[in-house]
Amino acid sequence: MFRSTPVIASKTVGGERIHAEFLCDTGRLRIIGGITVQAELFPPHSWFAIASVAGYSRWGTRPDETDLLRLIDNFVRLPGQSTLRAEP
Template identity: 50%
Template sequence: MKAKAITASIGMPGGAVSAEFHIDTGRLRIFERGMLRVELFPPQSWFTVASVAGNSRWGTRPLEADMRLVVESFILQRFGMKAYRGETSSAQRVFDSRSESLADHL
């Protein structure tokens, strides 16, 4: 029987950022707009959760709230505080610039 993953997601202007933690394997995966960006296995996956959910008593099974902290941390590291607060977002500019070709800028 396959164990269900613990997940959390935060909507961004360019698409959702989500994380899932597979209890059976300890694998942590972070997705940005449906694309896999980070994949970690124990013990790195445990360290990642513990580094943002320090006061939680999650052990090796994080809560959904712990996973939300992982997603928030990823957004802050990748896009900065303005993107996290939902202001006129640097995240939107990053998403948009990735979809444009180099020729469009010349």
């Protein structure tokens, strides 16, 4: 079985560690707050989520850590994510 190394980015937001994990072979994207999966997306939705925040990045189908950090920033600003919002 083929195994790929995920692209992972982490950031502390509001005192909680948030991770974004993207598997290039399947396109699965997970956003994990602490030990809880906050969101899990599969293609094409995972690609849309990354493309919407990646700007002029040349990520194609392999985002880098910077793209995933932008995704985390965007995710914590979404309605319903009040537990993950940064303190002012």
